[in-house]
Each structure stands twice: as structure tokens, then as C-alpha cells.
Amino acid sequence: MIVAVDGPAASGKGTLARRIASALDFAYLDTGLLYRGVGVAVLDRGDSLDDAEAAIRAAQAFDPALMNDPRLRSEEASSAASKVAAIPGVRAAMLEFQRRFGHTPPGGKKGAVLDGRDIGTVIFPEADVKLFITASVEVRAERRHKELLGRGTPSIYARVLREMQERDQRDRSRSVAPMTIASDAVVIDTSAIDVEAAFQKAMAPVLEKISRQHRVR
């Protein structure tokens, strides 16, 4: 079973995807880390984020071990990720890894939960359940600002808001795999609900799908 969780930055999709995976004992993949990893690799090599060939080379040489690098959590990595993620060759290089993860989840798990921007539209258009998690950009910027301060990283709300708006715009308007809501996705707006309430809303279609699959067997 594949659960696709998409949505903009800091909407809470990672928090929900991780909880869904844990509740069902499924494997979990944060696909944003793939693009963050490529962005950081380009910067580490001293290449420009506008150099498509350099980004594609970094994507083709991508080492999944890099996903554990704490530098990937920085705002510099977020912005670099959204720039390299707009390059078709970078996305093509990441496609197979994500599909393999979903079709043969590591650890022999019976299913996978993947979160990102194009999981339900491009990577797994046939996903069993598709969720699109959203929230107002002001709420999302406030969450990210608090998260950064909580980690001891200096942060200015107005700057986080501006960068998030720029990233949303880039992610929505790129020519390849733009962030859009799949026609069959369940949309959950987390602006005014806490994590627990969002989790209950997210689990409802998942549990319904599981019970329907059991009835058919």
C-alpha cells in the first residue's frame, strides 16, 4: 500500500506522514531530503545552482547516506533544493529511487508513506491514498520561524515568510512536476488545527481504504 502526502513547506505533511507510517508500521520517505541533498552537493562542489548540468551530475551521483546530514535542515538547503528541483534532469534522476522505495519498502514493510510535492501526481499517480496537506503561508512561516528559534538558529519572521512565498511560487510554477493537488487527493488544511486533530483527519481515508481492501479480499 502506498500513501502519498503532498503539500507546501511547513504545512505539517512530514509530521503527519511520519505518524501515519509509524501507526501502520510502514516505511517512510521524506522526498524533500533528496532535493535538499542535491542542492547541498552542488554548493559543496562550488558550482552554481543555476548550472543545470552540475545539478544533474550531483543528482546522478546522489548518495542516500547524505539524507542524514543535519545541514539539509537549513534554510539555505531549502532554497537550494527548490532551485535544483525545477531542473527536469534532476527530477528524472530521483524518480527511480522513489518508485523503488514505494514498490519494495525497506525492512520488508507492507507499505510506504512518501511526502513531497509530486508524490500523488507524478511519482505514484496510482497511490492507494493521496493526501494534500496545506495551511496559510503566514501560519506556515510562523511554524518554521519557531522551529528555527527552537533549534537555536537566528530567525526573522518577515524573512522566513518572504522566502517561503518565493519557494511556494517556484514550486507551483515550474514546468516539470509542479506542486498541484491531485484530483483524487483528500485536502487537509492544518492552519487552525493541532497535530492530533490533523492526524485523525489524515488517518480517516487511510483506514477506510484498508478496510475496503480487506472487504474485497
Ligand SMILES: Nc1ncnc2c1ncn2[C@@H]1O[C@H](COP(=O)(O)OP(=O)(O)OP(=O)(O)O)[C@@H](O)[C@H]1O
Ligand atoms: N497541525 C499543526 N499545528 C501546529 N504545528 C504544526 C502542525 N503540524 C506541524 N506543525 C509544526 O510545524 C513545523 C513544520 O512541520 P513539518 O516539518 O511536518 O512540515 P513539512 O510540511 O514537512 O515541512 P517541509 O516541507 O519544510 O519539510 C514543525 O515544527 C511541526 O511540529
Ligand SMILES: Nc1ccn([C@@H]2O[C@H](COP(=O)(O)O)[C@@H](O)[C@H]2O)c(=O)n1
Ligand atoms: N517531492 C518533492 C519534494 C521536494 N521538492 C523540492 O524540495 C524542496 C524542499 O522540500 P521540503 O519538503 O524539504 O520542504 C521543495 O521546496 C521543493 O522544491 C520537490 O520538488 N518535490
